[in-house]
Amino acid sequence: MKVTEAFRVALDALRANRLRSALTMLGVIIGVAAVVILVAIGNGAKREVEAQVEGLGSNIIIVVPGKFEFGSAPSVSRLTLADVDLLGRVVGDRRRVAVTIASGETVSVGSRKVFATVNGVNENVPNVFDRAVARGEYLTGTDVDTRRRVAVLGSSVARDVFGDVDPLGRQVSIAGVRFRVIGVFVRVGSTFGVDRDSEVHIPVTAAQRLFGVDRIDGLAVKAPTADDVEPLQKRLVSALQDKYTGEEFSAVTQTQILGTIGRILGLLTLVLSAIAAISLLVGGVGVSNIMLVSVRERTREIGLRKALGARSRDILLQFLIEAVLLCVVGGLIGIGLGVGSSLLVSAVSPLPAVVAWWSPALAFGVSAAVGIFFGVAPARRAGRLDPVVALRTE
Amino acid sequence: MTGPAVEARDVSRSYRLDGVSVHALRGVTLRIDQGDYLAIVGPSGSGKSTLMHLLGCLDRPSAGSLLLGGRDVAALTDGELAQLRNQTIGFVFQSFQLLSRTSALDNVALPLVYRGVRRAERRARSAAALAAVGLAHRLGHRPSQLSGGEQQRVAIARALVGDPRVLLADEPTGNLDSQSGADVMDLLGRLNSERGVAVVLVTHDPSIAARARRRIHVRDGLIERDDADTPGDATSAADAPA
Numbered sequence: 001m002k003v004t005e006a007f008r009v010a011l012d013a014l015r016a017n018r019l020r021s022a023l024t025m026l027g028v029i030i031g032v033a034a035v036v037i038l039v040a041i042g043n044g045a046k047r048e049v050e051a052q053v054e055g056l057g058s059n060i061i062i063v064v065p066g067k068f069e070f071g072s073a074p075s076v077s078r079l080t081l082a083d084v085d086l087l088g089r090v091v092g093d094r095r096r097v098a099v100t101i102a103s104g105e106t107v108s109v110g111s112r113k114v115f116a117t118v119n120g121v122n123e124n125v126p127n128v129f130d131r132a133v134a135r136g137e138y139l140t141g142t143d144v145d146t147r148r149r150v151a152v153l154g155s156s157v158a159r160d161v162f163g164d165v166d167p168l169g170r171q172v173s174i175a176g177v178r179f180r181v182i183g184v185f186v187r188v189g190s191t192f193g194v195d196r197d198s199e200v201h202i203p204v205t206a207a208q209r210l211f212g213v214d215r216i217d218g219l220a221v222k223a224p225t226a227d228d229v230e231p232l233q234k235r236l237v238s239a240l241q242d243k244y245t246g247e248e249f250s251a252v253t254q255t256q257i258l259g260t261i262g263r264i265l266g267l268l269t270l271v272l273s274a275i276a277a278i279s280l281l282v283g284g285v286g287v288s289n290i291m292l293v294s295v296r297e298r299t300r301e302i303g304l305r306k307a308l309g310a311r312s313r314d315i316l317l318q319f320l321i322e323a324v325l326l327c328v329v330g331g332l333i334g335i336g337l338g339v340g341s342s343l344l345v346s347a348v349s350p351l352p353a354v355v356a357w358w359s360p361a362l363a364f365g366v367s368a369a370v371g372i373f374f375g376v377a378p379a380r381r382a383g384r385l386d387p388v389v390a391l392r393t394e
Numbered sequence: 395m396t397g398p399a400v401e402a403r404d405v406s407r408s409y410r411l412d413g414v415s416v417h418a419l420r421g422v423t424l425r426i427d428q429g430d431y432l433a434i435v436g437p438s439g440s441g442k443s444t445l446m447h448l449l450g451c452l453d454r455p456s457a458g459s460l461l462l463g464g465r466d467v468a469a470l471t472d473g474e475l476a477q478l479r480n481q482t483i484g485f486v487f488q489s490f491q492l493l494s495r496t497s498a499l500d501n502v503a504l505p506l507v508y509r510g511v512r513r514a515e516r517r518a519r520s521a522a523a524l525a526a527v528g529l530a531h532r533l534g535h536r537p538s539q540l541s542g543g544e545q546q547r548v549a550i551a552r553a554l555v556g557d558p559r560v561l562l563a564d565e566p567t568g569n570l571d572s573q574s575g576a577d578v579m580d581l582l583g584r585l586n587s588e589r590g591v592a593v594v595l596v597t598h599d600p601s602i603a604a605r606a607r608r609r610i611h612v613r614d615g616l617i618e619r620d621d622a623d624t625p626g627d628a629t630s631a632a633d634a635p636a
Contacts, residue, residue: 005507016495304491307452308552309480309508311473387452391491 003321006314010321017294021326024290027283028330028370029337032363034276036338039359041345042269044352049261052196053254055188057130057222059229063087063236063251064218077215078244081204084122084219090239091221091232098128098220101207105175107157107200114160118174118200120207120216128222136168136183139203147205152183156197174200175210221251229253277366284327284370291323291378295385302382303390316383323375324368331367335360397464399482399559399592400426400449405458406615407444418444420615421458426560426594431586433595433603436612443564445612446596450562451479463559480508484553484591486582488565490545492537498524498548499533505556523551527581543574550581560592561585567602579605 014021065077081099088094101120106113123141125131133152143150151172158167158181167181179202188196208214221236223229233251240249295302302315339360342353407419418441426432426449436442447453448460451467454475460467462478470478484505485491492501502520511519524533527547537545546566553561563582567575583605586593595606603609608622 002510009507012496300491301493304493305504305508306476307450307479307485308505309476309556311476311508313473314508388447391452391487 003317006317006321007325009318010325013294013298013318013322014325020290020294024287024326025330025333027286028280028327028367029283029334031276031280031283032331032334032367033338033341034279035273035363035366036335036355036359037341037345037353038272038276039269040338040342040353040355041351042265042272043356043359044342044346044354046262046265046269047354048352049265050258053258053261055130056254057128058254059223059226060128061221061223061229061233061236061251061253062218062257063221063240063249065250066248067250077217078247079216079219079240080214081122081216083216083240083243084124086239086243087219087221087236090235091223095124095127096222096224098122098124098222099204099216099218100220101204101211101213101215101217103207103211105200105210107153107161108173109161109170112161112163114157114198116154116157116198116200118202118207118210120204120211121201122204125201128220131188132186133183134186136181138183139201144203144205147209148203149177149179149206150182150203151179152185152201153181154185154195154197154199155187156195157200158184160198174202177210179206229255280363280366280370283330283367284374287323287326287371288374288378290326291319291375292381294322295319295378295382298382299385299390299393302385303387303393306385306387307391312383315385316379319379319382320372320375323379324371327367327371327375328364331364334367335363338363397428398425398461399428399430399463400424401461402445402448402455403459403461405448405455405460407441407448407453408456417615419448419455422612422615422617424449424610424617424620426592428559428592429586429590430592430594430608431583431606432593432608432610433597433606434610434612435597435600435603436618437598440612441615442596442612444615446562446564446594449560449594450483450485451475476508480505480556482559484556484558484561486546486549486553486561486563486566488568490537490542490549490569492545492548492552494537497534497536498529498540498551501537501548502552502555504552509556520551520555523555524548526554527551541574542570543577546570546574546578547581550578550585554585554589554591558591560594562594562596564596565598566595567597567599575602 065079084097084099085094087097091097099122103118104115105118107116121139122144123139126138134155138152139150151174153167153172161172162170167184170181171178172181185197204216221232223232233253236251237249241247305315339355342355345351346353402422402424405419405422406417408415408417422445434442434445448455451462454467462482465478467475499517499520502523503516506516506519521533524530527550529544529547529551532540532544537548540548566578566582570578579602582593585591595602597603608620610617611619
């Protein structure tokens, strides 16, 4: 018997038992769809973070005290505002050095309150980061030098405390101290529910007084070109280590941050895919079970086919094709469902889902392999049936 | 082709059932020629079913040799045996054994599928076989839409479609009313006389066996008696009321 013939016979058998075929496929459908969706979500998350980090600006070097590691507590900082001038000399331009000191504080206007990240910064932030002001002005050097109580609000802070009222020139209370609003940032959106628009920038000098400290948390330097990033990284660290002997400093680039985040998200995607793969395996066992039932149920048919001249190989082929068809058709439906759900997820939820081209291909390959693997045992059993015994079965 | 269609030489078949040997056949020698019309008769448990399975190459003898068209079955692989069965034997079963969700035409075409005949030719030959059993108007019907007699005629068409040398019929009228049974027996008789197909009936019904020209009585795994009609008797037996 030709393979095409076995194909037709298998297809007829599956069509004859529509409900059972559909239920059998369900396991494979769910497994494949889960693989596609989870990979898409992991993939989308990675791209989103990459876009965010790249969206900060280009050629940025972040300088922080201690060793830079994800998950480690920030080291106690001994950096001061004077270090802006120090690093400015290293880069060759003081305007390329931004500072930050951050704290979570209550921002309020009248009875409307919101909790925001208050960043004490200098006037160089717009030179280093891509952070545009939608209305009003950013802080100036004079604001920093004279410790002026002025603030630039993130778009959601402005909306939450002022509503529809124009905030420019109005008073806002930060940790109980009054500041005058001089600008509002352009909306940049959120990453994983962390709202990057709920930030407030105030002069670093005013922030030090407000928080009662005279240190700064870290500095950010913009290298003139991409080629300058690596040599600058080392020179920045050694300049600081010369000044603060015995202290450790780190200078990290966007590429390094991206690498770290990529590894974490890659691992996450891998774990999610492994879980989804287990459900695919369970689906495969379901196919195997149903095929065994099918062989038992159709024992007489197998006996008849053998009596009429079917070889063991023909019967084996027929049942194997049935199992593979169940898995492959289930796999295709699962891919459709997975791709569809991924599109839906990225459309209606904050989770970005980007379908990787390889995940449907992989899922399809795996489901076909599952079909062959789990179809072989029942198909062999069918092929080996003794026609005399099989025909006598009622 | 001349010579015996099937020949069994001192054939035995034993099984092991729960560790006990059961001797279903204990040395049977039988020769079926082209165009023979014979009945294998015996009570249940006599070994007549085992004999039929052996003659139909569904099973192999434990001892002795079985020759089909001059070839010794023992020398063939399972695959070759299936091929041989496909080309030389047609089966008719008591319970019809039709595929329930398949049309009459596709049921009849089944042996040709395993012979590698192309689809168009399969359909043409199957339609011709159904016409030969008087069911030209029932090609697309499923078994459940046919009467018992019609179903058995579909099964006979299926047995015929591959031009076998031997047609093995196991209690072909066992599940039919007397009129349908008579029709089926007439059909088998006609196929034997017109096409020269050797017909082997397996039955415990003496009136069915009387239709055959030769009767093999089997008892306790042995041939007890082998009586053949003279040519004159054959005519009278065929005309006798069933």
